[in-house]
Amino acid sequence: MLTCKMPAQENPEAWPFNDAEGEWKSATATFTKETNGASYGKYSAGLSTMLFNRGSTCGACFELRCVDHIRWCLPGSPTVILTATDFCPPNYGLSADYGGWCNFPQEHFEMSETAFAEIAERMADIVPVQYRRVNCDRSGGLRFTITGNSHFYQVLVTNVGLDGEVLAVKVKGSKTGWIPMARNWGQNWQCNVDLKGQPLSFEVTTSDKRTLTSYNVAPANWQVGQTFEGKQF
Structure with a gap:
């Protein structure tokens, strides 16, 4: 599947x-x-x-x-x-x-x-x-898989605990503030900001309105196709 x-x-x-x-x-x-x-x-x-x-x-x-x-x-x-x-x-x-x-x-x-x-x-x-x-019983933290390119940044959020349903995602580079991401499809979230060369932090909100922030999950040298692990609810 x-x-x-x-x-x-x-x-x-x-x-x-x-x-x-x-x-x-x-x-x-x-x-x-x-x-x-x-x-x-x-x-x-x-x-x-x-x-x-x-x-x-x-x-x-x-x-x-x-x-x-x-x-x-x-x-x-x-x-x-x-x-x-x-x-x-x-x-x-x-x-x-x-x-x-x-x-x-x-x-x-x-x-x-x-x-x-x-x-x-x-x-x-x-x-x-x-x-x-x-509720979802997960092992380990939230996982963020980075896809896209320099003009189209996208992240797939998986392994989400609690109700497992993500309502909103924000991303932050070392040179930016918090940037709200739009749902592309499923739990793939996108933005059009070039974040290459910046360590990335993520803020995830579930449908029961709980928010979790994982700072500097991806290092500055992250590459498309890599998966990084953050905190867990």
Whole structure:
């Protein structure tokens, strides 16, 4: 799976998505044999438009359990914790119960095969599930992966604890003040300021309005493609 790639087109009627933490809600789930999971390993999932929220839900954690299907759900209804890492695009040429699982307004998880097998039989094509938002249990600090070029600076923020959902990011070079960054897609944030040759600090705010500042995370000689680790919530 990719890490929170923004779709080319989305349905604005699906926004905003607001889910009270701890409340179980109904959805469906399938799995994909692609198990890379980007920076979050194999316990990951793509979200339908209704859940994706223009990419802001990327990095958020969900607890899922298979329910109400004697044949496909594993005994005892075990749960699994997933990180949202991708967008599951709609397919309006197929019905919502046969191939068009991610069509609006369906709430659907396209899970990694490893995660799916912990709650349901692999032979199942689609299963009913219940889900709820949970805090993310992360090891290590926030990770900042730098991409772009001298005219287009971008950073991917991953491994975010607490609710895992980043609301705002600011960057500061040694020669600048704090610069608000714009969401490019998912948890990729951009600005058009040339920060080459400056050590970089980051300020990250999550959707529950908590802010964390990591000073001088990247040294002055940072290069595009490198990942640096900051503090953790």
